[in-house]
Amino acid sequence: MLAFRAYSWFLSRRLGLALLTLWGLASLVFLMIKLMPGDEAQMAAGADASAAQIEAVRERLGLDAPVIMQYFSFLGRLLRGDLGTSIVTLQPVLADLEKVLPSTLELVFIAMLLNLAVAIPAGIVAAYRQGGVFDATSRVTAVMLGGMPAFWLALVLQYVLGSVWRVVPISGQQSYGMASPIVTGAPTLDALMALNVGAFFDALHHIILPAAVLAALFATQIFRTLRASLLGVLRSDFIMAVRAKGATARHMLVRHALPNSLNPVLTLSGTQAGAMIGSAVLVETVFARQGIGAYMFNAVAQKDAFAVLGSVMFIGTVVCLVNLIVDILQLLVDPRIRAAQLGSQGQ
Amino acid sequence: MTAPAIAQPAARRKEGFSAFEMFVFALVVALLAIAVFGPFFAPDSIYSSDIANSLMPPSAANWFGTDDQGRDVFWRLIVGAQTTLLSAFLVVTLYSLIGVTIATVAAAGPRWLDEGLMRITDIGLALPGMIVALGFAAAMGASLRSAVIAMAITGWPITARMLRGIMRQTMEQPFVAGAQVLGVSKWRLMTKHVLPNSLDVLIVKWAGDIGTTVLVLASLSFIGVGAQPPSAEWGATIASARGYVSTAWWTVVAPGAAVAITSIAFGLLGDIIQVRRDPSLRGN
Numbered sequence: 001m002l003a004f005r006a007y008s009w010f011l012s013r014r015l016g017l018a019l020l021t022l023w024g025l026a027s028l029v030f031l032m033i034k035l036m037p038g039d040e041a042q043m044a045a046g047a048d049a050s051a052a053q054i055e056a057v058r059e060r061l062g063l064d065a066p067v068i069m070q071y072f073s074f075l076g077r078l079l080r081g082d083l084g085t086s087i088v089t090l091q092p093v094l095a096d097l098e099k100v101l102p103s104t105l106e107l108v109f110i111a112m113l114l115n116l117a118v119a120i121p122a123g124i125v126a127a128y129r130q131g132g133v134f135d136a137t138s139r140v141t142a143v144m145l146g147g148m149p150a151f152w153l154a155l156v157l158q159y160v161l162g163s164v165w166r167v168v169p170i171s172g173q174q175s176y177g178m179a180s181p182i183v184t185g186a187p188t189l190d191a192l193m194a195l196n197v198g199a200f201f202d203a204l205h206h207i208i209l210p211a212a213v214l215a216a217l218f219a220t221q222i223f224r225t226l227r228a229s230l231l232g233v234l235r236s237d238f239i240m241a242v243r244a245k246g247a248t249a250r251h252m253l254v255r256h257a258l259p260n261s262l263n264p265v266l267t268l269s270g271t272q273a274g275a276m277i278g279s280a281v282l283v284e285t286v287f288a289r290q291g292i293g294a295y296m297f298n299a300v301a302q303k304d305a306f307a308v309l310g311s312v313m314f315i316g317t318v319v320c321l322v323n324l325i326v327d328i329l330q331l332l333v334d335p336r337i338r339a340a341q342l343g344s345q346g347q
Numbered sequence: 348m349t350a351p352a353i354a355q356p357a358a359r360r361k362e363g364f365s366a367f368e369m370f371v372f373a374l375v376v377a378l379l380a381i382a383v384f385g386p387f388f389a390p391d392s393i394y395s396s397d398i399a400n401s402l403m404p405p406s407a408a409n410w411f412g413t414d415d416q417g418r419d420v421f422w423r424l425i426v427g428a429q430t431t432l433l434s435a436f437l438v439v440t441l442y443s444l445i446g447v448t449i450a451t452v453a454a455a456g457p458r459w460l461d462e463g464l465m466r467i468t469d470i471g472l473a474l475p476g477m478i479v480a481l482g483f484a485a486a487m488g489a490s491l492r493s494a495v496i497a498m499a500i501t502g503w504p505i506t507a508r509m510l511r512g513i514m515r516q517t518m519e520q521p522f523v524a525g526a527q528v529l530g531v532s533k534w535r536l537m538t539k540h541v542l543p544n545s546l547d548v549l550i551v552k553w554a555g556d557i558g559t560t561v562l563v564l565a566s567l568s569f570i571g572v573g574a575q576p577p578s579a580e581w582g583a584t585i586a587s588a589r590g591y592v593s594t595a596w597w598t599v600v601a602p603g604a605a606v607a608i609t610s611i612a613f614g615l616l617g618d619i620i621q622v623r624r625d626p627s628l629r630g631n
Binding site: 017020021024025028029032033035036037143144146147148149150151152153155156158159163274275277278279281282286296297300301305308309312315316319320323 | 475481487570585602614615
């Protein structure tokens with residue numbers, strides 16, 4: 001009973017924060033709309049709308065009402081899922097974005113796998129052999145990667161690996177004629193569902209470089225965090241006791257040191273999952289992939305203001321939801337976070 | 348002559364700078380010197396096209412080659428250094444000012460104001476900063492000015508959060524209580540006593556912030572909401588050279604390397620300052 005009350009206390013607090021954040025985001029987007037120079041109805045109707053069409057939009061958006069009423073009707077429209085209409089595709093922005101979201105989520109998912117698969121082993125080896133050759137080279141690499149602009153890394157690797165060495169496709173999500181019937185909108189998942197092994201590996205082949213670039217951006221943080229945390233644990237007394245009882249280095253690392261140093265990594269990768277979705281805007285477009293980042297990039301290029309701001313609202317919302325889910329998962333996975341979150345507030 | 352009963356501790360040895368630290372300092376100083384003085388030496392031709400000379404590979408005349416308009420890539424980088432670093436300094440200064448103001452009001456103000464401001468800070472921290480900045484810059488009309496303002500109004504939450512925590516700690520110290528007993532006004536107490544004794548954290552953060560700001564600014568320009576062509580700003584330069592990477596790699600590689608070197612140099616400077624301030628971090 002106590003545990004249940006503690007859980008619901010944490011959940012309602014966390015949900016409250018998420019709702020507050022979404023409200024803050026919505027208010028910021030409203031402010032952005034009001035900051036736009038020129039006539040809002042004109043912008044929403046498109047450059048070659050007739051006077052009557054502009055008036056119809058003004059009527060529909062309630063732009064003659066006082067600003068405070070406009071704000072509330074804006075919030076009302078958001079709650080009904082109306083993020084505005086693109087003047088390029090002439091579709092509701094939400095419908096456009098829903099179509100490409102799975103593709104972005106797939107990219108972020110694979111990037112996260114690569115990120116952890118590279119950074120965690122590298123962090124362990126670097127910390128265990130502190131000051132060694134591997135430690136030094138991987139730290140230098142981390143510093144270099146951390147300072148590189150993602151889109152530039154993408155362009156250079158695309159040129160070297162795609163055009164010069166031809167080991168990966170230059171761009172796109174699948175080869176010509178390899179498209180599976182769209183079920184989820186995520187190419188590798190669709191290929192799996194169509195039981196088409198060739199198409200699956202083809203889609204994987206296309207996603208590997210974009211995902212690696214996205215992963216490289218974030219792997220440096222995981223590497224640094226794990227290395228620092230593991231170094232701290234390796235210096236502690238209980239590790240000396242483990243070594244003294246005769247445990248092998250592997251047993252000591254895997255069973256004792258690592259579980260005690262993964263906590264900050266878990267927290268960080270949660271934050272990163274959200275941040276990666278935002279960074280997709282820099283990577284997707286270079287590789288001509290579909291996704292919410294590429295959609296936003298094209299909207300900027302076509303001066304489709306409402307599509308840009310609708311995307312800001314959408315991406316912000318997805319990031320908030322991902323962060324919420326990650327926080328709840330963490331609570332379920334890590335007993336220490338559970339104790340900290342529930343113990344202090346859950347009486 | 349009798350020897351002192353208690354051995355005197357040797358004077359604390361001044362720690363010198365390692366070769367690596369000197370290298371980082373030299374790099375940062377060189378970048379600043381290039382940004383300040385470099386553009387004075389640039390030829391006028393960096394904004395005018397010379398199509399006959401377009402996409403020429405690096406040579407003695409054009410050290411880093413020429414771009415699609417036949418403009419010298421090297422001199423455009425030098426001029427771009429000023430634009431990029433000046434904008435980054437402006438962004439960090441502006442958001443630090445906003446952060447300091449919010450932290451001071453939160454630390455000094457009544458409980459409800461503190462709570463309110465910190466919840467707003469929470470919202471700011473939870474949102475993807477670059478995406479919100481992108482939205483603001485796009486809404487104000489894509490330009491370098493819009494990008495700088497957008498980054499300034501989205502960059503402050505971390506500063507505000509950190510500084511408010513430190514100020515609260517400073518306020519617990521005896522000298523603050525002493526000043527209060529002497530009848531110093533709240534405003535004077537905060538601005539003359541608490542704030543100056545809490546600003547350390549900003550000094551430590553400053554260099555690293557420049558490094559990340561350079562990256563985000565280049566990203567916004569690449570997306571198209573920052574500096575616009577024919578600006579020599581590095582992100583905008585990469586965006587306009589994008590299509591030529593396979594025919595003239597130097598047009599893309601050079602500005603990207605400039606962003607990377609600048610960002611890495613300021614990031615390392617930030618790390619060095621941090622370790623000097625708190626030697627327990629050494630080796631991490």
